[in-house]
Amino acid sequence: MTGEAPESRAGAAREPGPVRARERNRWGEGGRLRTEILVAAGQMLGELGAVEGLTLRGVARRVGIAPASIYAHFSDKSELIGALLEFEAHRLLDLVGRAGQAVDASDPVGRLRAKLRAFCGYALNNRGFTRVLLGLRMSEESSHINLSHTVIDELRASLEDCERAGIRLRLPAERAALVLITSAPGRVMLSYVIDDSDADIARFVDELVSLLIAS
Incomplete structure (x- = not known):
């Protein structure tokens, strides 16, 4: 698996699942965010039915965080799938x-x-x-x-x-x-x-x- 390419507006529109506002973690709760990311990635993978449609930006959107926050935990999609x-x-x-x-x-x-x-x-x-x-x-x-x-x-x-x-x-x-x-x-x-x-x-x-x- 390779890292994901920049996504188009059309691609982003096809991402499944709702966007939700997320309460910020308190200091030292980064592990909880990592778990939330993995849970969201698993849900999206089940909805998509294929690894190819999964993107880090899409997972970040599902969790309710900025893309930069997910990249602090996973450098690319391959690393995310492995952790999942x-x-x-x-x-x-x-x-x-x-x-x-x-x-x-x-x-x-x-x-x-x-x-x-x-x-x-x-x-x-x-x-x-x-x-x-x-x-x-x-x-x-x-x-x-x-x-x-x-x-x-x-x-x-x-x-x-x-x-x-x-x-x-x-x-x-x-x-x-x-x-x-x-x-x-x-x-x-x-x-x-x-x-x-x-x-x-x-x-x-x-x-x-x-x-x-x-x-």
Whole structure:
């Protein structure tokens, strides 16, 4: 990804989302502004459906700050997208991790199901954003986190916990994690066009996990 070019009036008019007045941060609250910028960027990315339409000026407009203020945190769009990936990856990891920890450690299959349900819930609540970021490829030299890899690592760890508990899997843990991460988003995407409930998604998760466990 490259830095953004100066925008025309027509381009600026196409930017989604409202402009809002923003109360100035008190001294020492620059971290809060950075978070607001990342949240706004994620919202706009979901509305746009593609990275190409996102601009720093557009994000600044959404947050309600001058363009110079956003450039103090991110030098270009590539840096903003990288920071957004890391921000969402940590948010998703926290969500999935807490879901797993809510289930007793003596039930590793239950923990795996809870984590996968949490991931599906995240995808359902961030539909446009998830469609873009799950498939977003950073350049090879980039150290930024890929959301898909983040979830794969978490699911693989849970599958390995199942094996340590004596539960036999039909596939090696790493391959089983790939099956889960490719199947679950597809089911979530299908729910965008059919009348689905959270219970339908939860049932799919349970059935999917059961298919990977050898009887």
